[in-house]
Amino acid sequence: MHLLAFGINHHTAPVDIREKAAFAADKLVGALHEVTAGGGAAEAAIVSTCNRTELYCGLDSSQEDHVIDWFCHYHRLNRSDIHPYLYRHPDQAAVKHAFRVAAGLDSMILGEPQILGQMKEAFATAHKAGATGKILNRLFQQTFTVAKQVRTDTAIGASAVSVASAAVQLARQIFSELSEQTVLLIGAGDMIELCARHLKEHGIGHIIVANRTLERAQQVAALFGAEAIALAEMPTRLADADIVISSTASQLPILGKGAVESALKARRHRPMFMLDIAVPRDIEAEVGELNDVYLYTIDDLKEVVQENMESRQEAAREAEKIIDTQVVDFMQWVKSLNAVPTIRALRESANALREAEVEYARKRLAHGDDPARVIEHLARALTNKLTHTPTDVLRKADHEGNKALLEAARRLFDLNED
Structure with missing residues (x-):
């Protein structure tokens, strides 16, 4: 096959x-x-x-x-x-x-x-x-x-190698238990949807999707059992968010230092993880100067992804060694299948000889022959018939100088040199 x-x-x-x-x-x-x-x-x-x-x-x-x-x-x-x-x-x-x-x-x-x-x-x-x-x-x-x-x-x-998965990895470094956290997603494009999917898979407590067009926010929110709000509501809901991820097409920042300061006061300075993956940036750089705010940009994430990719490549080299060994094992099994028809034929031939001799022995016993002599004849007949063909082939091999076949016979029947 x-x-x-x-x-x-x-x-x-x-x-x-x-x-x-x-x-x-x-x-x-x-x-x-x-x-x-x-x-x-x-x-x-x-x-x-x-x-x-x-x-x-x-x-x-x-x-x-x-x-x-x-x-x-x-x-x-x-x-x-x-x-x-x-x-x-x-x-x-x-x-x-x-x-x-x-x-x-x-x-x-x-x-x-x-x-x-x-x-x-x-x-x-x-x-x-x-x-x-x-x-x-x-x-x-x-x-x-x-x-x-x-x-x-x-x-x-073990390591995150996409922007969305790296975002979750960073969030988990700050909040060990995501099930108790709320994330505010600003925007409703593919990257935001992917981040929402990863966060949902890791058990995020609550998701809020804010978008300039409320209908689009509702479409994304419906995929993850999330809450949808208009972008205009975002400043009043910012304090609810432990995690903020923003990715819009705005040409100007939509979240400034003042709004974040107000949110931190309302939160009594509980930490906020903020991730700006928009280009141009959605969050003013000065926000990163605030205490209790962990602000990352798309460039920061790319560094994380690159480090993790290098880690995975090292792991991949180890994986290749495991695979090479397992391929050899599988191919040895495949090759062993070639012997199956020969083994089956050998067993069928031996079984046929056995059945013939056992039947002959039964008949002799039924005629009253001595059981000991019947058993002795059965054993001798089976031995002679099972070794007849191999013996003839080995004699021929010796005559022809076929040492390979003779050596194979020794291995096959586990015979010592003596």
Whole structure:
């Protein structure tokens, strides 16, 4: 059985190509049935996310082009159009690719954990659809084990490497328990929405979204069970906020030193964490001079992200060593499968000889022969028949000077030199 992983991802293809090659979730089972029924794969699993579409297949090596043709036909793509973006990894390379993807080493954000969940879901769907077998079942189970080992034995996911995640990391350094804190988000763009998502995932107590257009603030607030206010209300609500994150398109600062001083007095100087990720800046630089205010800008966050990325890259090098070792283990298991038909044939031959001799012994016992003589004959007959063919082959090997076969026989039957 040949193992193949092929597809496209954010490294090789732009989004307009990835869109065309994606598998809809409600069509995935049908696609799995198609590719295993007539698409050339004996086993298949499909991983389809916004950043990648990949097929993992167990198939005969002669069917590799056939399954890629099926992929193109399914998506109504010309092979010449998709070829520049398509990668294919056979056998050992396929195993290594699966391990690296699950560990987050092939992701847009190094070490991100979401892809592992997506791979688990993809395998569960394929397994339930009956599209996987011995090879892919073992591959994905070991893939998940390797990903867990990488997470446990390295710091690949310990550091924040996006602006939004770094913002949460800094907030948690000031407020150890975010569930008791209130965050005021100023603006309602993509960055604010991403920050809200990260804060929500880390259990933030309350979210207030302030925006110049109240309707847009309400749209973002609805995603996270948050409160929406108009930007004009912001000064009166500032004192409620333990954390302030601002990202608007304003050309002038919208939050000055005076407003923050008033808020601090109302808060009885409980600390405020303020993050200005707008360019031009939304918060006057002088705010950073106030006691009990921790003000960070987008440049400060970039430094945090860069430091953390360097930490993750070091962890990634450690992860690669773990993966290389695990790839060798998996390929040794795959190679061991080549011996299975021979082992099965040997056992079937031995069982057939045993059944014949046991049946003969039963007949002799039924005729009243001495049981001791019957047992002795049974043992001698089995020994002679089991060693007859190997003995003939070894004599021939000795005559031909085939020392390799003679040595192999010694190893096979654990024979000493004497």
